[in-house]
Amino acid sequence: MGTVYALLTGINAYPADRCTPLTGCLNDIEAAEELLLRRAGGRLDVRKLLNSDATVNAVETAIRGHLGQAGPGDTALFWFSGHGTEQPAIERVHLDIEATGRYQALVCTDGLLVDKRLGALLNEVAAGGVHTVAVLDCCYAGGATRGRHLTPRFASPDPAWFTAAARDARIPEQPAKHVLLAATRLDQPSYEGRFGGRTLGLFTYALLGALRAAGPAATYRELHAAARSRLLVSCEYQRPTLAPAEPGGVADQPFLGGAGAREPSRYLLSQDQRDGWQVDCGSGHGLPSGPGTEFRVTRPDAPGRAHEQAATPGRTVRAVTVGPERTLVEPVGWAPETAQVYPVALSALAVPPASVALSAPGDPATARVLERAVAEAGPGGGPSPLLRLVGQPEDAGELLFRVEAREGLAHVLRRDGSPFVAPLPLAGSEDADRVAACLVHLTRWHRLRDLEAPFGPLTEQVRLEVTPWGSDVPLLLDGSGEVVCQYGLGPVGPVPPLVSVRIRHRATGGRRLWCVLLDLTDSYAAHTGLFDDGRFVGPGHTAYALDNRPVQLSLPPHRPLRPGAFVRDWLKLIVCEGELNTVPFHLDRWDPLTPLGSRDTVLRHADGVLRFDAPERNSRDARPAEAGGPGQWATQTVQVRTVVPQW
Known part of the structure; x- marks a missing residue:
């Protein structure tokens, strides 16, 4: 494998008279460099441009000079953490190029690097047969290489910046020859926040987490989907983008152009x-x-x-x-x-606990009732190992619940202020207990959805695929990190899509593997019924959900079938060497009307530890458990969005 040439650019110290200084961008670069060293080792040749060194000219020169050294078989990586911006396009020639009617650009310390200019520079590097990658953690990054408790990485620039940069928008559009992992769509802001006392970009934090959990053969498409899922825990309004997302292209190549799976030791x-x-x-x-x-x-x-x-x-x-x-x-x-x-x-x-930040402005009695409910939310009325009270959201870990009491309601919010669930009544002690039960339920669901095995021997052996019913071609994740399935229109109204869900054991030899398929819904439910609570799959064989009957994807009864309506499912595959007890993976959908007494069943499996034990046997079950228990394990998640289209 060739050299990985990396240009890492991070800017915190923006001129205060131009835009708001940031605090997490240098942390992004430090964390990215640490991961790259672990991934590439002695193959890494890194150059950094930080703060005042990251001028427009310095970035352009470093792309041409440092990344331009790369040749066939090498990899060139450009990573930018800082402000992004946009500006209305006025001249006719600019409007012809910018389909949104606006420019997008990276904000360097002395001006702007316009999106198409950056794209052209990276395409020059890629033209020599170099595997070329851009990772952009800034606002409006989704267009950057097209040829509240969070701080937005958006700058309102000096108009003179665009006067100087306008010529760059005249560069003709060309098909991208590089792959882009962007923090946002081209019309969205991006944010930075604090995780365990350290400020990082939300996208950088999510992407690095996805990379740490992935094997060397993980593709950009898979990493983008994993990072997107992680980011949505904190922010509903920031959606990472992958481009180009066409099947069989660079999006389906391994990160940094890796040569595929390797067999690590146990x-x-x-x-x-x-x-x-x-x-x-x-x-x-x-x-x-x-x-x-x-x-x-x-x-x-x-x-x-x-x-x-x-x-x-x-x-x-x-x-x-x-x-x-x-x-x-x-x-x-x-x-x-x-x-x-x-x-x-x-x-x-x-299982790491979720952080809970309580707020009841002007109502200390309500605050005390909520604190008491959270403190007694565990088994037997004791503290829950799944919840941790924090004084400020800035002190929180990855999963944060902001509980705000306002006008007799408890609002359970993400970092960005978007709701996890509808507001809950908060008129007394019993209502506070229901809020705490909701937090435990949400924590269990998120920990199941985000469960990722450290990379091991099984990571690349078994694959989860979704195909349209009657087709053998797997559906690929789109540029938003999802498999999208649409309702059809029949004689009497909308017809739900049918798919086949299959598990391929791709190894040609070795032992059979125990496979569990979880369906996690956006109603915060989880079940394993698609695949009989688990089954062995032999090497070279394929197993199907529902015994190769069609899987119907549909909106739940309480959601109207109107154009634009959708529902999300996360299909999670857990692969083990031996049988796995699936009881802890079952979770009813969150229902605020469920009597609190029934939560005891949930709490039995809410002790903060996920155990990979063999299932309990009764005297009539003659199947022997695998010696040594489940042993090595691996995970894979496919996010599916079922949509009612605009007919």
């Missing part, structure tokens, strides 16, 4: 003379911190690996400290042999 348990027992898996592999994470000893994955001693399968070690590259652990009820190495697999995962 995680290993070994002893460090200073720190004790450790597993070579950490936060850099997607492992969350917190009590409850465990690893289970498995069989060696291949004969001849004498350094891996096969202790009794099923023995566990518990995480004590999760670091970037390793996790310090303690054995549970057994003593590993000194100087031996054991293959292990993740068997229980600590």
Whole structure:
């Protein structure tokens, strides 16, 4: 594989008389460089332009000079974190080029780099057979390479900037030869926010999280969909864009032009003379911190690996400290042999709590009632391990619920102020308990939807595909990161689309794998009924949901079938080496009218730990469980939007 030439540009310190300074862009660049070093290692050749160094001329020169060094087989990456802007197009020639009637541009420290100018520069780099990528975390980024508690990355520029840059809009439109991962559509603002006390762009935070969880063969289309799903937890109004999104093009190539899947080793348990027992898996592999994470000893994955001693399968070690590259652990009820190495697999995962920020302006009594309800939202009326009260939204983690009490209603909001659910009544203690139950329910649903296995041997082996009924061609994610299925129009009205959902075990050899298919709905429900609560799929075989009967996609009865109406489903595939207990994956849709007493069933599986245990057997079930339990596991998610079109 060739060299990865990266140009990382971040600007916090904008001139105050021109636009608002930012605080998260240099953090974006630091985090991006860290990930690139992990991905590309010695193949990375990086240049950074930060703050005052990031002038228009410096950026253009660095694209031509630094990225222009790349040749066939190399990769060129341009990453920009800063302000973006737009301006009405006035002259006829500009209106002919700009379909929106507006210019879009990156805001450098001394002026603008207009979208089409940037696109032309990147196409020059790509013209020599270079795999070329642009990642733009700024406002209006979706057009940038076309040939409240959050801070917007938007600048209202000096009109003189556009006078100087107007000539750039005359560059003829050409088909893009590079791939663009943009923070927004071309008509939207982007935002930065604080995560655990550190400010980052929402898109950068989401994209880096998706990259950490992905294997080396993950495509831009897959990464874009994963980042979009992560970002929507914080912001309803910012929608990342992938371009070009045509099937079979650069969007379907691996990130940074990777050569495809590699076969990594299993995680290993070994002893460090200073720190004790450790597993070579950490936060850099997607492992969350917190009590409850465990690893289970498995069989060696291949004969001849004498350094891996096969202790009794099923023995566990518990995480004590999760670091970037390793996790310090303690054995549970057994003593590993000194100087031996054991293959292990993740068997229980600590679920990070959601952050809850309460606000009841001028009503301290209501604030106290809400605080009490959240503090008693766990099993047995104790604290819930799924919820953590924070003083300010800025101190929150990735999943934040802003609960605002206003005029007798509790509003459960995202970072950007958009609602998770309809406002809930808040007239007393019982209503406050219902708000807390809603927060637990939403946390469980989001943790299931966003569950991602650290990259392992199974990541690239099994694929989830959705095809139109009667067709063998899988539907691809569109530029918004979704598979879109439309209602048809029949003689008596709208006809819901029919699809086939299949699971392909692409390996030509090896063992059969246990597959669980979750359907998570936008009514905050989850079930595993599409695939019989799980089933084994052998290498080289394909299994179908509903035993190869059509899967009907339709709006729920309480949503009117009018043009423009839609519903979303997240189809999540969980793949394991052995059978998996699916009971914790079942969740009824959120219904504020459900009696509070029934939430005890939910709380039984809301202890903050997701366990990859084999299902319980009764005496009539003759099927043996796989030795050692589920062992290695992997995940894949496909987001489906079912739409009633404008007829």
